[in-house]
Amino acid sequence: MAHAVLRTLTRHNSHRGCLDILEEEEGFGCDSRRVEAGRIMTQRLFEEVYNSIRRDLMRGKLKPGDKLPSERDLAEQLGVGRPVVREALRALENSGMLELRKGVSGGAFIRQGDGRAVSRTVNDLVFLGKLSLDQLTEARSYLLDQAVRLACARGTDADFAALDANVERMRVAIEAQAVEASISEIMDFYALLGTAAKNDVLTVIIGSLSEIIAQILLALRPEHLTDLVAMRREVLDKIRQRDADAASAAMAAHMAVLHAYVVQKSGNLHMLDLEPFDSHA
Amino acid sequence: MAHAVLRTLTRHNSHRGCLDILEEEEGFGCDSRRVEAGRIMTQRLFEEVYNSIRRDLMRGKLKPGDKLPSERDLAEQLGVGRPVVREALRALENSGMLELRKGVSGGAFIRQGDGRAVSRTVNDLVFLGKLSLDQLTEARSYLLDQAVRLACARGTDADFAALDANVERMRVAIEAQAVEASISEIMDFYALLGTAAKNDVLTVIIGSLSEIIAQILLALRPEHLTDLVAMRREVLDKIRQRDADAASAAMAAHMAVLHAYVVQKSGNLHMLDLEPFDSHA
DNA sequence: CAATATCGATTGGTAATACCATTTGGAAGG
DNA sequence: CCTTCCAAATGGTATTACCAATCGATATTG
Numbered sequence: 001m002a003h004a005v006l007r008t009l010t011r012h013n014s015h016r017g018c019l020d021i022l023e024e025e026e027g028f029g030c031d032s033r034r035v036e037a038g039r040i041m042t043q044r045l046f047e048e049v050y051n052s053i054r055r056d057l058m059r060g061k062l063k064p065g066d067k068l069p070s071e072r073d074l075a076e077q078l079g080v081g082r083p084v085v086r087e088a089l090r091a092l093e094n095s096g097m098l099e100l101r102k103g104v105s106g107g108a109f110i111r112q113g114d115g116r117a118v119s120r121t122v123n124d125l126v127f128l129g130k131l132s133l134d135q136l137t138e139a140r141s142y143l144l145d146q147a148v149r150l151a152c153a154r155g156t157d158a159d160f161a162a163l164d165a166n167v168e169r170m171r172v173a174i175e176a177q178a179v180e181a182s183i184s185e186i187m188d189f190y191a192l193l194g195t196a197a198k199n200d201v202l203t204v205i206i207g208s209l210s211e212i213i214a215q216i217l218l219a220l221r222p223e224h225l226t227d228l229v230a231m232r233r234e235v236l237d238k239i240r241q242r243d244a245d246a247a248s249a250a251m252a253a254h255m256a257v258l259h260a261y262v263v264q265k266s267g268n269l270h271m272l273d274l275e276p277f278d279s280h281a
Numbered sequence: 282m283a284h285a286v287l288r289t290l291t292r293h294n295s296h297r298g299c300l301d302i303l304e305e306e307e308g309f310g311c312d313s314r315r316v317e318a319g320r321i322m323t324q325r326l327f328e329e330v331y332n333s334i335r336r337d338l339m340r341g342k343l344k345p346g347d348k349l350p351s352e353r354d355l356a357e358q359l360g361v362g363r364p365v366v367r368e369a370l371r372a373l374e375n376s377g378m379l380e381l382r383k384g385v386s387g388g389a390f391i392r393q394g395d396g397r398a399v400s401r402t403v404n405d406l407v408f409l410g411k412l413s414l415d416q417l418t419e420a421r422s423y424l425l426d427q428a429v430r431l432a433c434a435r436g437t438d439a440d441f442a443a444l445d446a447n448v449e450r451m452r453v454a455i456e457a458q459a460v461e462a463s464i465s466e467i468m469d470f471y472a473l474l475g476t477a478a479k480n481d482v483l484t485v486i487i488g489s490l491s492e493i494i495a496q497i498l499l500a501l502r503p504e505h506l507t508d509l510v511a512m513r514r515e516v517l518d519k520i521r522q523r524d525a526d527a528a529s530a531a532m533a534a535h536m537a538v539l540h541a542y543v544v545q546k547s548g549n550l551h552m553l554d555l556e557p558f559d560s561h562a
Numbered sequence: 563c564a565a566t567a568t569c570g571a572t573t574g575g576t577a578a579t580a581c582c583a584t585t586t587g588g589a590a591g592g
Numbered sequence: 593c594c595t596t597c598c599a600a601a602t603g604g605t606a607t608t609a610c611c612a613a614t615c616g617a618t619a620t621t622g
Contacts, residue, residue: 044603044604044605045604045605046604046605054405057409058408058409060410070572070573070574071573071574072572072573072574075606080605080606081605081606081607082606082607083364083604083605083606083607084604084605084606086368086574086575087367087368087371087604089574090368090371090372091371091372091375094372094375094376095375095401095402095405096402096405097405097409100573100574100575101573101574101614102572102573102574102575102612102613102614103572103573103574103612103613103614103615104570104571104572104573104613104614104615104616105572105573105614105615105616106572106573106574106613106614106615107572107573107574108574112409112411113405113406113409113411114406114411115406117402117405117406118399118402118403118406120376121376121377121398121399121402122399122485124335124376124377124378124394124398125394125396125398125399125485127339128338128339128378128393128394130393130394130395130481131481131482131485132481135480135481135482135483136482138480138482139480139482139483139486140482142424142427142483143423143424146423146427199416199419199420200411200412200413200416201412201416201417201419201420201421201490202416202420202423204403204406204412205420205486209482325575325576326575326576327575327576351601351602351603352602352603353601353602356577361576361577362576362577362578363577363578363579364575364576364577364578365575365576365577367603367604370603381602381603381604382585382602382603383583383584383585383602383603383604384583384584384585384586384601384602384603385584385585385586385587385599385600385601385602386585386586386587386601386602387584387585387586387601387602387603388601388602388603389603
C-alpha cells in the first residue's frame with residue numbers, strides 16, 4: 001500500500017476515467033477533444049491537471065507534506081499520458097508548490113510555498129530590462145522605510161536580539177573577507193527586519209528586491225563593506241528606542257549609500273552573470 | 282545518433298559556455314552525471330537549457346519578438362531529446378518570458394515580460410495560506426500611500442486625465458451593474474496610479490496585490506460600489522492639487538473601507554473558487 | 563548479534579517515436 | 593482577383609523504453 005498516505009484519491013473506472021484528484025469535478029478531456037465546440041480549446045491538457053491540483057491545494061484538501069501518487073499512477077487515474085502529468089507537476093514545482101523527489105518513496109510532495117518563486121519572477125523582470133535598477137532601489141527604499149517604522153512599533157526584544165546577532169555575524173564575515181558570507185548576512189538583515197515588522201507580505205517583497213541587490217553585489221565583489229556595520233548598528237539603535245523618524249532617517253542614509261554604489265557600479269547589467277533557477281534548493 | 286556529442290565530461294563547473302542558441306555550438310557536454318562523489322547532481326538537464334536561454338535573453342542576444350528554432354531543431358542542436366527542450370520552454374513560458382504558438386510559422390517567441398507572472402506567484406502564496414489577507418491589505422495600503430505621494434510629486438496632466446477617464450468609466454460600469462467591468466476598471470485605477478507615480482516596480486507590486494483583491498471582489502459580487510466613485514474623485518482631486526498629505530489621507534480612508542469590506546466578507550478564502558493559470562492570454 | 567554490504571523495487575529523468583491538432587501560406591479553381 | 597482547399601510545419605499528446613537515484617530489505621560479515 002504504497003501511497004495510502006494520500007487521501008482517497010478516488011478513481012472510478014478506467015474508461016471514462018474522467019477523474020479528479022479527490023472528488024468528482026467533471027473530468028478532463030476524457031475523450032481528448034473538449035466536448036463539442038463549446039470551449040475554445042485554448043486550454044491545454046496539462047493545464048487542467050495543473051489547475052486541478054492547484055485547486056485542491058487552495059481548498060486545503062492537500063496539505064504541505066502530503067505526497068501525490070506517482071506520475072504513472074496519476075497518468076493512469078487521470079486517463080492522460082505521463083508527459084502531460086509531468087508537465088503539470090513541473091509547472092507546479094516551478095511555482096514552488098511541489099517538490100519532486102526521486103527514488104522509491106519519492107514522488108511529488110506538497111511544499112509550503114515561500115517567497116523564492118516571487119523572487120525569481122521579479123528577478124526576471126529586472127534582468128530582462130522591464131524594470132530598471134533605479135526604480136527598483138527607489139521602491140526598495142520605500143518598503144524598507146515602512147518596515148523600519150513598523151519594526152519600531154511592533155518589534156520585540158527577541159527580534160532586536162536576532163538583528164543584533166545578524167549584524168555581529170556580518171561584521172565577522174566582512175572582517176574575514178568572506179564576500180559570500182557577508183552578502184548572505186546582509187540579506188538576512190532585511191528578512192529579520194521584515195520579521196520584526198510583523199508583516200510577511202512586506203517581508204517577501206523586500207526579500208525579492210533585496211535578492212537582486214545581493215546578486216549584483218556578489219558580482220561586483222565590493223571591498224569596503226565595513227561602513228555597513230556602523231550604519232546598521234545606528235539603524236538598529238534607533239529602532240530599539242522606538243524612534244521611528246530617526247530610524248527611518250538612518251535607514252534612508254544607509255540605502256542612499258548602498259543603492260548609489262550599486263546603481264553606479266553596475267552600469268550595464270548585461271555584464272553580470274548570475275545563476276538562475278535555484279531549483280528551490 | 283543521440284549520444285554522438287562530444288563530452289567534455291566536466292568536473293562541476295565547466296558547464297558555463299556550453300551553448301549558444303542559434304549559434305551551433307552543439308551539445309551540452311555537460312554530462313548529466315556529475316562525476317563521482319562530487320555530490321550534488323541537482324542540476325537537471327532541462328534546467329541547463331532553461332538557464333542557457335534565459336542567459337541569452339538577459340544578455341540581449343534575444344530580443345522580444347524573436348523566434349527561437351523549433352523544438353525539434355533545438356533538440357538536435359543541443360544534442361538533447363525533445364522532451365527536455367519542451368520542459369525548458371514550458372518553464373520559460375511559465376515565467377512569462379516565452380510565448381508558444383502552434384502551427385506553421387509558430388514556435389517559441391520572446392515576450393516582453395509583464396507583471397502577470399509575479400501576480401500569479403504572489404497569488405499562490407496568499408491562497409496557499411502562507412500570506413494572510415490582513416497583512417496583504419496592510420502592505421497594499423503602504424504601497425498605495427507611497428504611490429499617491431509620488432503621483433503628487435511627479436504626475437503629469439496626462440496621467441491625471443487618464444485617471445479621470447478611468448473613474449468615469451468605473452462610474453458608468455457600476456451604474457450599469459456590470460460587476461466584471463467595474464472591477465476591471467477598479468484595478469486599472471491602481472495601475473494608472475502607478476504610472477503617475479513613475480515607478481514601474483511599485484506598479485507591478487501594487488498590481489500583484491490588487492489582483493488578489495480583485496479576485497475576491499469578483500467572488501463576493503459586491504453591491505454597493507457606488508461610494509468608490511466619490512472616494513476616488515476625492516483622492517484624485519487632492520493629487521491634482523499636489524497635496525500629498527491630503528491625498529494620502531483620502532487614499533487611506535478609501536483603503537480602510539475597501540479592505541475592511543474584503544477582509545470581513547471573505548472569512549475563509551477556501552470558499553472562493555478562482556481561475557488560475559491565465560496562460561498569459 | 564550487530565554492523566555493514568549488497569541487491570532490488572520504486573520513482574523520477576531522459577530519450578525516441580509516432581501520431582494528432584492547429585495554423586498558415588500557397589496552389590488550384592472559380 | 594478572390595475564394596477554397598490542401599499540405600507542410602509546428603506544438604500537443606501518447607506510448608514505450610531505458611537510465612539514474614534512492615531507500616528498504618535481505619544477505620553477509622565482523
